[in-house]
Amino acid sequence: MSYPKVALIGLGLIASSMFWAMRRAGMDSHVTGYARSQDTRDTARRIGLCDEIVDTAEDAVRGADLVVLAVPVGAMGRVAQAIGPCLKPGCSITDVGSVKAAVIEQVRPHLPEGVNFVPAHPMAGTEHSGPEAGFAQLFDNRWCLIVPDGASDEATERLEAYWQALGANTERMDVAHHDQVCAVVSHIPHLIAYTMVGVADDLSRVSDQEVIKFSAAGFRDFTRIAASDPTMWRDVFMNNKDATLEILGRFTEELFALQRCIRTGDGDTLHDYFTRTRGIRRGIV
Ligand code: NAD
Known part of the structure; x- marks a missing residue:
């Protein structure tokens, strides 16, 4: 199942992988892409990402049957505000954000009546970012969580079929x-990986880079994932405060218990x- 016209807003790892996976699946959708930075748009044109790269988000979404918001979580609301008035009546809009409550709260108010908003989150990624990081196999056999949150069955099923065609469950x-979850x-x-590197770096100031070396x-x-994009991860924590603070609390309790065992x-x-x-852990393949 596909959509005749697709607009990708944000042309990083996730959007570029979606484009290549669509092509691999043989979808003949016309894909228009937009990213905020001129450099990113130039790179996208150079590597043949999308059928067309345009210079505004508004131009990208005009006439699109599916609009994909693939920007950092903190930018979703601003993008939705800009494109809301240009969305085709009856179209579907989705996002790929790593957080859902905050994104829904920020995006929904800007969407006109009759537009189908079906939030989603492909549980796939690497520590690389940008338009050149994408590859067609990224979503193969990975989960894509669909969060209908009131969307119609028809719009939800159509998006599910689309993600399945891209390789995801x-x-x-x-x-x-x-x-x-x-x-x-x-x-x-990710927070713990970033912290591990920070601690090692602090120590290495004393021991002449030995910890790193x-x-x-x-x-x-x-710590591989500590090489991930700082903007994306800042936005995740700023927009998923309650859940991350709760899990962090549980984690520190466990850590203190283990610390006591060692002592x-x-x-x-x-x-x-x-x-x-x-x-x-061994049960996770
Ligand atoms: P990325 O850093 O590779 O790409 C982000 C893109 O958004 C870039 O092209 C950037 O130019 C563009 N952008 C930033 N602000 C913008 C704005 N205001 N308007 C238009 N374009 C803008 O990031 P990514 O890894 O592709 O992540 C995109 C989204 O997918 C994020 O919301 C992230 O939470 C989510 N996600 C990421 C992963 C992962 O592991 N990388 C996995 C699942 C979901």
């Missing part, structure tokens, strides 16, 4: 649950904890 979720499986892990695979594997020499509890969590 889809699952519907309600807004609050989405934000909590993502805080656990994505947002807090001699980092073994554990540190490298664990008191309670190796049995540590061993039990690692055994239980290893079992859970």
